[in-house]
Amino acid sequence: SYITKSLKTISDKINETSLNQKNEKIVIEANSKEINSLINAYNQMVDKLEDSATMLAQSEREQAWREMAKQVAHEIKNPLTPMRLTVQSFQRKFDANDPELKQKLNDYSKTLIQQIDTMSAVASAFSNFASMPAQQNETLNVVQVVELALDIFNEDFIVFESNEEEIISKLDRTQLIRIITNLVKNAIQSIPDEQEEKQILVSVNEMDDTVIISVKDNGIGIETENIDHVFEPKFTTKTSGMGLGLGIIKNIIENYKGTITFETQLGKGSTFIVSLPIVK
Incomplete structure (x- = not known):
């Protein structure tokens, strides 16, 4: 029991070790040089594991923001195509003497305003997510x-x-x-x-x-x-x-x-x- 007590402590700590939590080091001094070497090796592994967890978390955050940027770009590009087509159509078919010119102009304007509102909503959603207002x-x-x-x-x-x-x-x-x-x-x-x-x-x-x-x-x-x-x-x-x-x-x-x-x-x-x- 005297010989294996330190080994049991090390075994328990290893079983509890996880990348998803804060791991505690072993703070005991054994009478065996070999067991002390094992304890030091475990404590060094805990330090490396913590560094790895930090790097992983940073990597995941960066990946999340990259994905978010792609999504924002995609959502903003979507309204640009109908806006471009609307302007090109108006430019191509413009006739100052057209009796329905005013109605057509209103229709074109509504289409553009709708797409602009869509882009504004995307920008607002992203802004709200990026910086939450202070709680009142x-x-x-x-x-x-x-x-x-x-x-x-x-x-x-x-x-x-x-x-x-x-x-x-x-x-x-x-x-x-x-x-x-x-x-x-x-x-x-x-x-x-x-x-x-x-x-x-x-x-x-x-x-x-x-x-x-x-x-x-x-x-x-x-x-x-x-x-x-x-x-x-x-x-x-x-x-x-x-x-x-x-x-x-x-x-x-x-x-x-x-x-x-x-x-x-x-x-x-x-x-x-x-x-x-x-x-x-």
Whole structure:
């Protein structure tokens, strides 16, 4: 036992060692020169592992931003083609004596304005993701704010429920509304237009000094291969948009030391669950 005690300590530490965590060094002095050499070798490995983890994290961040830059460039290029075609068509067909000139000019202008608005939305989405505004916390009733946030959708199939009349916490009202509107908008978009029975249930409840907000839909669900990518900044299954929404609200929630998780079943729908600590 005296001889193997140090070896047991080293063995336990090696089993606990992981690239995804902060690993502790072994701080014991053994009576055996060989065992001390083994301890030193392990401690050197821990240092190298920490350096590797730092380099990996940096590499992943750089890769994420490279992918983001590609996505932004792609989204901005999309409106440029119809804008160019519109201008070329107007230039080619321009006739100062055309009796419908004013109407055609209005049509061309609307097309250009729509595409400019699209580009502006892309720029705004990227800007919002890159720099979140400072939190302006105020004491508010979370139940009331969430219920009011649902009014803008004006859809009969969106149902709100809560077991509490009041859940008071210090939060940024704008950011809380942003979380709700983003989750509900995603839920609406996950339900096919042709689906007859649409249902979205938004609930707010209190549990162990935590406010739990859930948004449940009966949409198409999330494909298995997409589950691990839902909160990635560049991820989207939509035909348009940058897919920044869930990445942004995940940042907001984590700034409050909260969590966002989801459950999904293909063909039956998804439920997103937000947990935020209650701050008095």
